[in-house]
Amino acid sequence: MIGHMLKRDVLRNKTITFTLLTFITLSSLLMASAMSMVVDVWASVDRLFQQAKVPHFVQMHAGSIDQQRLDDFTKKQPLIQAQQTVEMLNIDQTTLFLKNRQQIDHNSVMDVSFVKQNQSFDFLLNLHNEKVEMASGEIGVPLYYMKKYDLHIGDQIWLATDEFEMAFTISTFIRDAQMNPSLVSSKRFVVNDMDWQMIKAHMGQSEYLLEFLLKDTAQLHEFEQMYQSMDLPQQGPTITYTLYKVLNAATEGLIAFVIMLISALLIFIALLCIRFIMMAALEEDAREIAVMKAIGIPRKQIQKLYLTKYIALAFTASTAGYVLALFISPLLTKNIALYMGVGKQSVWHYIIPCAGVFVIALLIIGYCQLILRKYQHISTVEALRTGHLTEKSSSKKGLLLHRSKKVNIHVFLGIKDIWARLNMYSVIGIVYMMCLFMMIVPVNFLYTIQSPSFITYMGAGHSQIRIDLQQTVDIEQRFLHMQETLRTDPDIVKYASFITSGYKVELQDGKYDSIHVETGDFSIFPLSYLKGKAPKQLGDIALSVLKAKELEKDIGDDIVLLINHQKHRLTISGIYQDMTNGGKTAKAYLDVPPTNILWYTVNVDMKQSIILDDKLEAYRDAFYPAKVTDVAHYLAQTFGTTIAQLQLVTKFAIVLALAIASLMTMMFMKMLLAKEATQIAIMRSLGFTVQILRLQYTIRIVCVVLLAIVSGMILAQTIGQVLLRQLGAIMGAPNIALLTHPYMSYLICPLLLLSIVLIAVWLSSKGLKQQKMLMKLGGE
């Protein structure tokens, strides 16, 4: 009997069943895909890190190296398993020619370095995760360049200066566990040992990676502190195994997060949808339920009849979603597979997505049970007599037609109906609100991350041009020359120079940790501070959020810096957001000249009349080898992959939201028309035309959509901001201000939603013409 009822029910409510099935399938599909992405990232990173033997601790160093001292240190330290010193040749990007011999890529923000394959660990791998070996004349190119320039195996690459030229043939692409992510602004090219020596003889500047493998990664932090408290090479940032993992997983993680968010929204909508359908079905079947009760069928048995349908539906749809995800996931994880390789397939690849989907199915069934419980006290007599479960609306008077002197009667009837059945309309209203939220939030996320002011979350004020001068032999001379040029340049509106030095900060237990301290005038390109303000007077220091958290300090607290073996007590004046260098930096106003300089940064704003590209070109020539970047390009390249993926997700979210809105509208209208068939017939008998009735339905839905649009906008501003902050907090910028794309958020998205809903209402109210008046008015 249950099977028979199920079949009848599905056939009777084809549209509704299909809509529900679609929602549950989609949300299961997204949940399973996102889960599978998480598992994949995890497995792939794990496998890549194992096969590449990623070092646990890396100190970059731009000065000279005393390997003997390092070896002694390694021997004495029980924590170290192995040590390796990697020499990288940093190449000026204007000497690197990709694609063709003439074209120089000036806009790249990446630091290019040439290396040999390593001997004991930190291997550079090919796309099969195998250690690459280069023959003479061959080159292994980082994946980042393959994607950016569409390079192929067999293509030529040139290194050329006025005196020296060398051509290479691409023999493989490189998966570099350390420098894969676009968030890491260095890329390593691999060449044959002999070729490397040849390049070194003619060009490039050496920079060292002092790499350590530890016996136990749990002692990483301890080792890091110990290393930094020793007098060992430290001219450059340090990077740990954990940071490598975070950087590798960040891009894909962000996408998985957004997909899970969409899936959660879909589940919410599916639940609303179910509530809606069940209430309508119970309403429709009130008389039958009453009859069943009257002939003595136990309540539990009746509940089972209804529940079975939803159990069947939930499991069919979630199974379908899971199976679809098996096909769709490879598309979503294509990037992961390319950059990190395919992880070891384990049973978790199937179990975790399956568990996610199972939870969705259980949630749906649980919710159905909850609704049924609410309706278990149906009065048999009442239902038999009236055929209704509830008639809450009929005793509410609300607005009165004869008192509304000038109001159009169609508008009146529309508003009156919404007022009388607020519960029902609020369900569809919430769906529209969610749909708009789903459209606006990704749009604004994208807008925020693409905005030039996003640089302020990277610990720098907003300027047009940024010049980076890294460690070179005569770095100070070059810096002075640069200062001189800028001071006399009439095209400049303002500029500010900053010096970043590597100092040590005293920890609570008396040990020392390294800290990058930037000095300069912070008032020229102001940064908005999360708390407090920029260092203004001697002895002021500002910390990045993550550094302050690590040191457990707040504004007003003192910290002690070790500069030139001298202790300096500084007061924390402010806390700012920074996503660069692992998010752990500081800015200070010091009374000692900077020592142990790591790099220089200069921010420049030009007069409006100046053509920026020309100026960039001129500075590149003048300040070689400093890196001159257009800040807009800088962001686009640093977040390139994330932006591209987010764009895709945004488009998907918009299409999905519109599809949901139209499907839900059609379903809602279908139910409304069925529920109100008698009322419609009465109105038609009074002389209302079908066109006018369609207009009345349109008015009702438009009222609901308009309210939903307003609340959706508010929701996107508030909750959207909270979500973005959660995401930013992980990366070191807990207070990212969500920027609102004015046209998209306030005009295009709401208009799209309104139009699609109007079309859906118009299409589904076509059925009004076919409705037979007589059946509903008691004709034979």
Added chain:
Amino acid sequence: MTTIVSAQHVNKVYKMGETQQHVLKNIELAIKEGEFIAIMGPSGSGKSTLLYAVSGMDQITSGRVLFQDKELTALTEEQLAALRLQTMGFIFQQSHLLKNLTIFDNIILAAYLAKIENRQTVNRRALELMKGMGIEELANHMITQVSGGQLQRAAICRALMNNPRMLFADEPTGALNTNAAIEVMDILADIHQSGTTIMLVTHDIKVAAKTERVLFMVDGQIVAEHTLGTYKKEQLKAREERLVGWLSQLGF
């Protein structure tokens, strides 16, 4: 007297899958302006179908229906709606008032839609009509707060709001108790007295006895007709007896 409604060779066939149900068979009917006519017959004989066919509420399969010399089958949906709004009134077995509106708002709705008179005049007229039916104190009640008889009187008020030329009533007393049914029929008789044409469908001899002419339908056809003449209260008993006699001859 001129003919207000005429049906010529009207057929109505329902198709249900492969089977066909011929519910109106070659109907010929003419109703004069100001006439009060009742349709009787067993259940399923096609009485309501005929009422809805001649009022343009339902489409016919073949034949012609003329209402005030306009052929209904030739009219568009909009024209039919306008005709219903301005010249017809309907009363159903269930009073069929809109559930979200008060009794008063239900009554004035169609008049507001028609926009023949301004809203103040409409409101005044509605109150007068309600007073006439004895339900003026129910104006601001919701439809769940009043009795079936009161609802039906409100439905009659609604049907009369636009001064229709003709009232169509489908079992208007079918859901009422005896007293309420008598009251409603007396109201309909009064309306007829004032010149409105009425066509009603009923099972009830007491109801039919107050009309001028009774048609008897069996199996989709009008098989007999009985003229009772102008109704006078004191003749009611005699008219009922005449009808009983006539109907028993027909096997009803």
